[in-house]
Amino acid sequence: MSAREQQLLAIADDELFLGWRESEWTGIAPMLEEDVAFSSIAQNEIGHARALYQLVVGEDGDADALAFDRPLEEYRCAPLVELHLLDWAHTIARRWLYETADEIRLAALKDDSDRAVAGLAAKIDREETYHRMHAAMWHDRLKDEPRFRDAVEELWPYAVGVLPEELRADLAGRIGLTLPSNSLLQAKERGTHTDELAPMWEEMTEVRRSAPAGAQW
């Protein structure tokens, strides 16, 4: 797999697993209106993943197979999106950190010399604009709450692990925290996985794996 494909897969896997994690709030978000909004964002992220997988496999390729049929060690998602977060403060902290990181890497991709990649990045970014509004509004509301500050600090090294090294300083500037030391980044970098990935993947692919290959849905 080329470096370019690895790069696109990293983003696609981030969006797929984060979309899945966030869809776990459907039905139990703190307010009914937020439940609908949050579920909608989760759905959008999975849509972005699909478009990216399709770009990797080509127009006639099987995006589902790429998304669901790889062995676990081939998934390229960052540990941040794997975490099973059970409280709203952490969930919103991750949402805000992730969107800020995602904006930085999408901005870089929008200038890509490959027009298909640049075009898709621009298209994704137009939807992310709304996600960023949503994240910013929650951040503004919660930023002085100790629970939220603690959650941001706890997740900060994971958020750094989302981006390649050359983009991290920009992220630190936007979030207003200093980059963590290498020892703090251990096990939070892309390429490593948390123990939470396996059960999530099992659940995500359970129905698909239960049917013989090639089954029509």
Added chain:
Amino acid sequence: MNEWEVFRRERKGQPFEHAGSVVAPDADFAEAWAREQYGRRGESVALWLVPRDQIRDVEDWADEFDLKYRRVDGYSIKARLKEARERAGTAAPGDS
């Protein structure tokens, strides 16, 4: 948390119509949530969000002297027209 009344415009050039409401802590949350509830499926080209407490309610009218001729449903001129036509010796339009 405050209530916001949401009005939506379905197509360009059409009037805004009341769509429903959202309960939100401020204007930004109201906007984000109204976008989801009333715009996500392409059913609106524009929304208005109005704080409920900025709306003046008007619900009562005094009509103590039964001036029913002022009401849209209360004043029939059919009988008077007939009478006037008979006086003038003309037929109603459409009658032969």
